[in-house]
Amino acid sequence: MMKLTSLLTQKKSQILNRWLKLLYDSYPPETAIFLKKEKDKFDNPVGYGLSRGLDGLYNALVQEMETEQVLAALDEIIRIRALQDCTPSKALAFIFLLKNVVREELAEDLEEENLAAELADLDSRIDGLSLLGFDVYTRRREKICEIRINEVKNRVSGLMRKSGLSMDDLAQ
Amino acid sequence: MAKVPKPAELIPGSLRQTPAKGWMDVKPDLRPGTYVNAANPKWLEWIDYPFPRAWNVKDEDWQLPENWKELILQGMEDRLSRFRSLKVFFDICVRCGACADKCHFFLGTGDPKNMPVLRAELLRSVYRRYFKKAGKFLGELAGARDLTEDVIKEWFMYLHQCTICRRCSLFCPYGIDMAEMTLLGREMLASIGVNIDWAMASVAQCYDKGSHIGATPQAFKDMVDFLAEENERITGITTTPSYNRKGAEILFVMPSGDYFADPGTFTMMGYLLLFEYLGLDYTLSTYAAEGGNFGWFVSHEMGKRLNAKIYHEAKRLKVKWILGGECGHMWRVCNQYMPTWWGPVDFLEEPVSPITGTRFENAKVHKMVHISEFTADLIKNGKLKLDPQRNAHIKLTFHDSCNTARGLGIFEEPRYIINNVLPEGNFVEMPPNTIREKTFCCGSSSGLNASENMDVRMQGGFPRANAVRWVQEKYGVNHLGCICALDRATLPTLLQYWVPEMEVTGITELVGNALVFENEIERTTDLRDRDLVGVESEGVEAAEEAEEAE
Numbered sequence: 007m008m009k010l011t012s013l014l015t016q017k018k019s020q021i022l023n024r025w026l027k028l029l030y031d032s033y034p035p036e037t038a039i040f041l042k043k044e045k046d047k048f049d050n051p052v053g054y055g056l057s058r059g060l061d062g063l064y065n066a067l068v069q070e071m072e073t074e075q076v077l078a079a080l081d082e083i084i085r086i087r088a089l090q091d092c093t094p095s096k097a098l099a100f101i102f103l104l105k106n107v108v109r110e111e112l113a114e115d116l117e118e119e120n121l122a123a124e125l126a127d128l129d130s131r132i133d134g135l136s137l138l139g140f141d142v143y144t145r146r147r148e149k150i151c152e153i154r155i156n157e158v159k160n161r162v163s164g165l166m167r168k169s170g171l172s173m174d175d176l177a178q
Numbered sequence: 179m180a181k182v183p184k185p186a187e188l189i190p191g192s193l194r195q196t197p198a199k200g201w202m203d204v205k206p207d208l209r210p211g212t213y214v215n216a217a218n219p220k221w222l223e224w225i226d227y228p229f230p231r232a233w234n235v236k237d238e239d240w241q242l243p244e245n246w247k248e249l250i251l252q253g254m255e256d257r258l259s260r261f262r263s264l265k266v267f268f269d270i271c272v273r274c275g276a277c278a279d280k281c282h283f284f285l286g287t288g289d290p291k292n293m294p295v296l297r298a299e300l301l302r303s304v305y306r307r308y309f310k311k312a313g314k315f316l317g318e319l320a321g322a323r324d325l326t327e328d329v330i331k332e333w334f335m336y337l338h339q340c341t342i343c344r345r346c347s348l349f350c351p352y353g354i355d356m357a358e359m360t361l362l363g364r365e366m367l368a369s370i371g372v373n374i375d376w377a378m379a380s381v382a383q384c385y386d387k388g389s390h391i392g393a394t395p396q397a398f399k400d401m402v403d404f405l406a407e408e409n410e411r412i413t414g415i416t417t418t419p420s421y422n423r424k425g426a427e428i429l430f431v432m433p434s435g436d437y438f439a440d441p442g443t444f445t446m447m448g449y450l451l452l453f454e455y456l457g458l459d460y461t462l463s464t465y466a467a468e469g470g471n472f473g474w475f476v477s478h479e480m481g482k483r484l485n486a487k488i489y490h491e492a493k494r495l496k497v498k499w500i501l502g503g504e505c506g507h508m509w510r511v512c513n514q515y516m517p518t519w520w521g522p523v524d525f526l527e528e529p530v531s532p533i534t535g536t537r538f539e540n541a542k543v544h545k546m547v548h549i550s551e552f553t554a555d556l557i558k559n560g561k562l563k564l565d566p567q568r569n570a571h572i573k574l575t576f577h578d579s580c581n582t583a584r585g586l587g588i589f590e591e592p593r594y595i596i597n598n599v600l601p602e603g604n605f606v607e608m609p610p611n612t613i614r615e616k617t618f619c620c621g622s623s624s625g626l627n628a629s630e631n632m633d634v635r636m637q638g639g640f641p642r643a644n645a646v647r648w649v650q651e652k653y654g655v656n657h658l659g660c661i662c663a664l665d666r667a668t669l670p671t672l673l674q675y676w677v678p679e680m681e682v683t684g685i686t687e688l689v690g691n692a693l694v695f696e697n698e699i700e701r702t703t704d705l706r707d708r709d710l711v712g713v714e715s716e717g718v719e720a721a722e723e724a725e726e727a728e
Contacts, residue, residue, distance in 0.1 A: 032189045037288040040279050048609050051285060051644035085676070086640070089633045090288060092209060095188055102185035149675060150211075150636070154629040157671045161391070163440040168404045 010124035013115055014068050014108070025107045026060050029083075029100045052086055059083035063101070067131055076135070080142045088146035097143055101136045105129055201296060202303070202323055206332045208235055211633030214338055214626060216240075217378035222371070224382040225480070229371025235334070240327065246370040247325055251308055253366040258309065264362055267354045268305045271298065277346035277356070282619050283339045286637030294346035294356045297336050301363050304329060334372055337363045338626060339634060342475070342507075343580035343619035360624075365477040373476065377625030380472040384484050388467050389434040395464030401437045402462065405447050409454075409690075412707070414699030417450035419462050422495065426461035427532060429492050431512075431546075432503030433470040435663035436684075442666045444705045445504055445684030452553065452686060455562070455693050456533050460501065466491035469508040470663060474515070475625035482519045485511060489520050492545075499529035500546040504684050506581035506662030507623065509548055513586055517544040534559040548582070550591040550661055553689060557598045563694040566601045568701060570711040572657045572688065573604050575649045577642065577669065578617035579662035589614050592661050592685050599685075599692040606653045612645040622668035635668070636675050643676035650677055657681045659688070 014021065030038045030053075044050035062079025065071065087097035108128065109116065116125065159166075219230035233241050243249065258265050277294040279285065284292040291297060299321070306313030306322035313322030323329070342357040367373065383392035393401070399421055406417045420426065432449065436442040453460055466487045474481030492500055502512060517523060526545035529538040536555045538547045556562050576596060582588040596605050612618050621638025649655040658669060658680055666682055673680040691704045702713045 028189060033288045034290050036278075036290040036293070037284075041288070044279065046611065048612050048641070048645050048648070049279070049285075051641050052288060054644070089211075089286075089637050092211065092633075095183075099185040099188035103189060106186065150632050153671050153674045154632050156674065157629055160670065161439050161667075164401060164405075164438045164443040167440070167443070168401060 008124075009119060010121050010128060011068055013112055014064075014128075017111055018064065018068070021104075021107055021111045022060060022064055024111060025064075025100075025104055026057055028103050028107065029056055029060065032096075032100065055082055055086050063135065067104075067128065067135065073138075077138060077142060080135070080139050081146070084139060084142045085146050088143050088150075094140060094143045098136060098139045101132060101139055104132055201291065201299075202318065204291075205328055206335045208331065208335055210236075210630070212339075212631060213335060213634075214374035214376050214628045214631045217373035217375045221375070221378040221382035222373065225378075225385050225483075227371075227373070227378075228369060231371060240330070240372065242327065242330070242370055242372070246330070249370050250304075250325060250330075250366050253369050254305065255309070257362050257365070258305075261358070261362065263355065263358055267298070267359055268302050270352050271295065271302070271354055272352075274351065276349045276351060277354075280346045280349045281340075281356075282343070282345070282621055282641045283341075283634070283638045286621070286640040287339070287634065289339075291332070291336050292339055294340075294350075297340060298354070298356060298359055300329070300332055300336055301359055330367070330370070330372065333363055333367060337367065338374055338631075339638070341580070341619045341621065341623040341626060341638065343623065344584055345580070345616070345619065348584060348615055361474075361478070364475070365479075368477055374625060374628070376628035377472050377475050380625070381476055381480055381484065384468055384472065388465055388487070390468060390470055390472055391434050391438050393434060393438065393467070395467065398434075398437065398464050398467040402446070402450075405437065405443055406450055409447050409451055409705075412703060412705060413451065413695065413701060414697070415451065415454060415695050417454040419450055419453075420460075421462050421464055423461035424495050425497075426495060427459040427498050428461070429466065429495060429497040429500045430460045430462055430503070431466050431469040431488055431500060431508075433505040433508055433663035434468045435470070435505075435667050436503055439667055441670070441682055441687070441706075442663055442684065444687040444690070445666065447705050448684065448686035448688070448690030449503060449549065451690040451693055455695060456556070459532065461495060461497070463487075463491040463495065469502060469505050469512070471508060471511045472625050474507065474511050478515075481511060481515065485516055485519060488512065488516065489523065489526075493525045498527045499541070500526070501529075501552060502546050502548050504549055504661040504663065504686060506579035506585075506664060508663075509588075510581040510585045512546050513544055516546075531555055533561050548588060548591070548661075549686060550582075550588055550595060553686065554591040554594045557595060562689075564599055564689075564692040565694050566599055566604075566692055567712075568691045568704065568710055569600045569604065569688050571704070571708065572600060572683070573606070573653065573655045574600060574657045574659050574683070574688075575606050575608050575646065575655045576613070577608075577620070577646075577658055577660045577665060578613050578615075579660055579665050580617060580619050580623065582661055583617050584615050588661070592659070595685055595689060596659060599688045606649050606655055608645040608649055612641070618642040618645065620662075620665050620668050620672060622672070623664050627664065627668045632671075636672065639668075639672040640676065642669075643672055646673065646680060647677045650680060655680070657683050659683050659685055661685055 030041045041053040047054035059082030066076040066079055091097040213235050216233050216235050222230035229243050231241050281292055281294050303323045304325050312320040337360050340360040344357045347355045380390035384390050387394055409417045436446040471481055471484050473484035523545050529541045529547045534555055541547050618641040622635045669682045
């Protein structure tokens, strides 16, 4: 994937911006304006998380990365989306959009060069990224269940200690 | 061919509101995870609240009373005449949008109806329609709309996605207080039997048994006695709290979270150690065993009802003044509402620290001092022998709780204590736009710390967690300190989702760790039974040396 990789590296900022804009546009218009405008990462944590995550995902596709790093980049975005959007399809649709973004941003280059094979490979990697995304999404939803249970247990944790019982005893 | 969506079709406007619609046309999307369940009718019966019935938020029909509309409009008219603030807040907003992006629920959910300006508009649009000429005649053109059941559902949803934290109010050029509108809006909902279960269960339990968790006076005493035993096991110091002792100088009131749930219990152990160290003449009341007040999250009237016990007990026990534990909303209620509800408080004295002689002039009216003020004064006057090394395993950042910080300006006292009980360099601040008066809420306060609304709690708390994560990554912070029991109950959950490996601690717990008693046993652990820095390795070294000697 040499030629395409070099194009993807060269045009990273255009592609990434377009991809990010599509992701922001999944929010209501007033919110999308805010997410794009506010640059302070503490005043705009969602915008910051989404842009940091997309950057990580893009790097994962262009460079070789360990699976753990790819999962971490996915998690930056999905831990936000898994709360905001209940269905995995809506929460993860943004990953697939990269296919169109690449085709649109690199339209001329793709006409000139014979990149069909490399593009098919990229598509396939985007699919792989999406599949990993489902793993992350599921983990995040499981996490929500886990923290709900932990909190209920914690409400009586003082009493448990007093009775000489541990949280594991409660689980049994 | 079956209709299968393309990814691009799943994306645009997928979150709640499609771009083409104005806000009035978007119906509330009450999906599981975003709301707290409807109140069980038995709680309403316990406290004699109107229209108890079994209903479900997911139902189309909420079984509102026949005259619900009349009740809401009467209720609004009544409140407009009783609360000048409400009328002013309804009339003066120019929709400048300064508040729009300041709400943690907006920042986390991305839902425009969580912009405070729009959340207020949910109420204001009804006010215009029925109480303003322009709205009566021009309707939607004048920003007015009819009161319908969907409007009630919308109020229910968004007035319970506001934690009354007042961050928006800080940025409003007019000082419009969304918290006040949320509280009055919730009152109106309660008048037609629309309440949330988590708040109402706590209120009813507190009204019936004396604490939100439904602990009886006996259970309260049992639990505090147990924590005193724990203190003795760890420090060798016998802490001896007294209960309902008439003639004590000070009545100590704490939130129930401090004696039932970890990590609040460790803060309670800290209180007991501190008071023992000082030989303080104080007592606990098994009747005023709940400083927190979920009633205030439901209505002013219910807040007053649950608060009654505090002055009542102070009077019955003939104490001179009241000392309050680490709690946020308790402090706001006691400081800003209690004297108005019950004053003048002529049966108590202006609080004076018996140890330092400091007169707490700021407490002249309500006669109640916050434990952070009390402890900071002790340290300032050199009355505590502290060993910060006992907290060396704790690298701390401090979360300003909305009510104590933004509501009451308690910024310096906890920081002063922290700097004296931690080794130098172990305290790190979060970024300035996320602390002090600009602090981000925990996202679960004001009766919203139920478990069924976990999705929205995690979104509301995201701005806070985001800043905590930053100090964790940059400075290796491992503890988040706070002086609020609701924070101690909800922040651990928030951090498990967003910032794993981060513990939550009260500040008096750190004081308890650091206090050096003359007759204590050798301290090898902190109040949570965790090894102190150096202790474990010393033990290992000693064992190794012994082995070598053999």
